[in-house]
Amino acid sequence: METVNSSAHPGPVLLPLSGPARVARLVGRRARFLMDLEDGAGERFTAHTNNTGTMLGLLRPGAQVLATRRDTPGRKLPWSVEAVRPGAFWVGVDTSVPTRALRAAWAAGLLPETAGYETFKAEPRFEGGRLDALLEGPAGPLWVETKNVTLVEDCQAQFPDAPSERARKHLTELSRLARKGERAALFFCVQRPDARCFGPAWAVDEAYGREFHQALEAGVEAWAYVLDVGEDGYRLGGRLAVGGAP
Structure with missing residues (x-):
């Protein structure tokens, strides 16, 4: 599993990630709330995103996506999108x-x-x-x-x-x-x-x-x-x- 770049602003963590993290590659977005992803081993999976905006300039095919596992009862998909990295740094897209x-x-x-x-x-x-x-x-x-x-x-x-x-x-x-x-x-x-x-x-x-x-x-x-x-x-x-x- 890949690691995430450290923060640009050193200091204490204000909020932890919402669950165990997994870095994958963006295959595509569909139905507004879903992103199809592929990890480094070639395994494809779908993650939920609560961001209904365009995420303008971020969703380039192949961009890295940080997903976190959230084992909330009743969830259909265990993975949620936390951030996208289209270039040199992560951009947080979780609207919660x-x-x-x-x-x-x-x-x-x-x-x-x-x-x-x-x-x-x-x-x-x-x-x-x-x-x-x-x-x-x-x-x-x-x-x-x-x-x-x-x-x-x-x-x-x-x-x-x-x-x-x-x-x-x-x-x-x-x-x-x-x-x-x-x-x-x-x-x-x-x-x-x-x-x-x-x-x-x-x-x-x-x-x-x-x-x-x-x-x-x-x-x-x-x-x-x-x-x-x-x-x-x-x-x-x-x-x-x-x-x-x-």
Whole structure:
């Protein structure tokens, strides 16, 4: 079995991988949620992916894929895609990671933005539906929507990688909360080490870019952090500057 490159940001592991790891070669993607893979011994198998985005620029035939075994009762496929390596480094594509990383970083006291908040609730309900997290403390509620970022162009991390009505709806709801005087934020989890800043992907979803900047003007905060995939899990990197005005 092949090993995974070490992290670009040395330091303690924030999140371990979700199970025993296996490195394979990408044969192809099908039905949005499935990837056909082949390991070094020539054995082919299918892994589940929860990433419904295009994963633009990542899914090249022959690219390395890091899959982890998850023996959850009722699963049809034991392997899930954790990351893809189309070139020199791994890119994390598991969309469940950002909220878990947010929670782990809050619990470890690694996010200055969440200092003083005492409780963390995942997928809280509110009048507009659900968001990914609600932190509460003496300062009041902090609503957070997390996003997984896998696209980088000219050293700028960008989101989304495909037009997303759902992502635009989240901006609308966060803006409404901010205008009511409640704290609301976006946590962009950049799962690759080559980004130097963050901005909306105007070329992919111009409407998202416009609504993103309207959300910032409404008081919504945007936190973009690098999260590196290493052979033993995920490590939190630095915070990226946010910009990207047209």
